[in-house]
Amino acid sequence: MTAVMRPWAAATLALGAVTALVVLSGVVPVSAVRAVPARAVLVRLDTTRVPAIGLEAFSGEYGRAISPAPGVEDNGDYSDPDGVLTRVEISTANVRTSASASKNFAQAQLTGMEVHFRTQELLEVRPVVGAVASLDSYAECLPPPIGPLALAYSRTDSAEITVLGRRVGAGTTNLEITGQDIGVDTISRGTITSTVTPHQDPATQSRQSTAEAWLDIRIDGTFTDTSGNVVYQGPVTSVRLGEVRVECEAAPPTTTTTPPGADPPPTDTTAPTTSPPTGPPPTDPTSTPPPTGPPPTGPAPTEPAPTGAEPTGVEPPTGTPPAPAGGKPPLADTGLRGGTAWWVGAGLVLPIAGVAALLVARRRNP
Numbered sequence: 001m002t003a004v005m006r007p008w009a010a011a012t013l014a015l016g017a018v019t020a021l022v023v024l025s026g027v028v029p030v031s032a033v034r035a036v037p038a039r040a041v042l043v044r045l046d047t048t049r050v051p052a053i054g055l056e057a058f059s060g061e062y063g064r065a066i067s068p069a070p071g072v073e074d075n076g077d078y079s080d081p082d083g084v085l086t087r088v089e090i091s092t093a094n095v096r097t098s099a100s101a102s103k104n105f106a107q108a109q110l111t112g113m114e115v116h117f118r119t120q121e122l123l124e125v126r127p128v129v130g131a132v133a134s135l136d137s138y139a140e141c142l143p144p145p146i147g148p149l150a151l152a153y154s155r156t157d158s159a160e161i162t163v164l165g166r167r168v169g170a171g172t173t174n175l176e177i178t179g180q181d182i183g184v185d186t187i188s189r190g191t192i193t194s195t196v197t198p199h200q201d202p203a204t205q206s207r208q209s210t211a212e213a214w215l216d217i218r219i220d221g222t223f224t225d226t227s228g229n230v231v232y233q234g235p236v237t238s239v240r241l242g243e244v245r246v247e248c249e250a251a252p253p254t255t256t257t258t259p260p261g262a263d264p265p266p267t268d269t270t271a272p273t274t275s276p277p278t279g280p281p282p283t284d285p286t287s288t289p290p291p292t293g294p295p296p297t298g299p300a301p302t303e304p305a306p307t308g309a310e311p312t313g314v315e316p317p318t319g320t321p322p323a324p325a326g327g328k329p330p331l332a333d334t335g336l337r338g339g340t341a342w343w344v345g346a347g348l349v350l351p352i353a354g355v356a357a358l359l360v361a362r363r364r365n366p
Contacts, residue, residue, distance in 0.1 A: 035210075035247040037099035038067040040076075040106040040137075044240040045084055045115070052223055052231035053184045055117065060084045065106070067099035074098075089114045105140035106244035115239060118183045123217060123239060124162045134159035137242030139211040148248050150211035152200045161196060163219060168194045179226075187231075190223040214243040 042063025049057035060082025065074040076095040091112030098105055111134050115123040127134045139152040161168055164181050173194045179187030200213040217240075222233040 035249065036066060036068055036245075037070065037072075037104040037248070038065075038097035038106040038139075038246045039244075040065045040095045040097050040108045041243045042076075042093050042095050042108050042110060042241070043084060043088060043090070043113070044243060045088060045237070046239075047087075047237045048235045050221075050223075050232050050234075050236060052225070053182060053187060053221075055236065058087065062088070062090075063093050063095045063108070063110075065095040065097040067097040067104070067106075070099045070101055072099055087116060089116070101143070102146075103140055103142050104246045104248055105138070106246050107139075108135070108137045108242035108244050110135050110241065113241070115237065117237075120164065120181070120183055121162075122164065122182075122237065123219065124160075124165075125156075125217075125241065126160050126162070128158055128160060135215060135242050137213045137215070137244045139213050139244040139246045141209060141211050141246045141248040143209075143248035148207060148209035149205055150202055150208045150246070150248070151205045152202060152211040152213040152244070152246075154198045154200050154213040154215050154242055156198065156215060161217065163192060163194045168196060170196045170198060184223075186225055187223050188226045188228070190221055192236075193220045194218070195220075209249065210245070210247045212243075212245045215241045217241070 040063075041061050044061040045058065047055060047058040049055065062080055062082065062084035063076060063078055065076045067074055074097045076093075078093065089112075090110055092110065094107070094109040096107055110125075111127055113123075113125045113134065114121050125134045135154070135156055137152075137154045139150075141148060141150040163173075163175060164177060166175055168175075173196075175192040175194070177190050177192050179185055179189070182190075195216075195218040197216040197218075198214075199216065202208060202211065216238065218238040219236045220234060221236045223231055225231045
């Protein structure tokens with residue numbers, strides 16, 4: 001009996017504790033961070049330190065535009081505090097953003113870009129003959145009530161992408177190289193892997209509040225020295241071109257706040273009925289004589305004041321509501337109705353039952 005009662009009693013106590021925790025626990029809301037309506041970055045360059053080929057680590061971006069609030073337009077900042085232009089050569093550049101009540105958009109364009117390594121052109125994005133731009137990234141969104149609607153694209157159809165002078169396309173391309181290709185005499189051979197990934201979300205106009213687009217080009221390498229030893233294997237450099245992002249916040253939901261302890265107001269679904277007048281309306285409402293007869297015996301009905309009416313000078317009650325005529329005052333609403341009351345009762349009864357079970361077990365088995 002003891003072996004059965006004690007585990008049962010322990011389980012009862014545990015269940016009661018969990019029930020009380022579920023009933024009494026709450027959720028703390030987290031405030032949302034307001035997003036930037038539109039922003040754009042033309043070039044973002046990240047290089048890994050690879051001593052075997054004399055490559056130093058670097059990280060920076062060039063060509064920025066940002067519209068932090070509605071009504072702000074930015075035609076681009078082309079200063080170069082990060083020193084990107086010491087490693088990258090760009091023929092023409094254009095970044096711009098705009099935020100308004102009707103539309104947020106961001107755009108980034110470039111014509112001709114080269115990433116240098118020593119005296120070599122490690123990466124090049126060049127326009128084909130007759131093309132206006134090598135890269136064109138664009139994102140827009142329309143806020144409510146028309147939206148949310150969003151669209152984004154990153155176009156490189158009129159460009160050629162080359163790595164060490166060899167053309168590569170979207171996806172992954174492996175290139176066999178020698179030390180001469182990268183200008184390093186201590187390297188006998190190696191493999192360069194390029195990964196070109198265009199990103200555009202959404203690619204077609206969709207019901208969403210955000211849009212973004214860019215082109216990622218990643219270069220990894222494996223290098224073997226003249227003694228046949230692999231001296232490095234891993235990332236070499238990565239470039240993100242034409243990064244554009246926009247966001248149109250959705251309209252906040254309309255909520256009705258009910259004071260603590262008060263029931264929500266009932267919804268009247270009955271359509272009002274009125275009887276048509278049987279005679280001509282009075283020409284002057286103020287001249288109508290007051291009705292005669294005995295005064296009403298019940299309390300006078302009250303109607304809510306119409307919107308925009310002058311204040312009556314009566315402040316709303318702040319304490320316990322008055323008791324109705326001829327009856328007892330209503331009990332305060334504690335919120336413990338329906339399923340919630342059942343859970344609270346279970347949370348109190350179950351621990352008591354567990355304690356009682358433990359006491360019975362101890363008496364039977366001293």
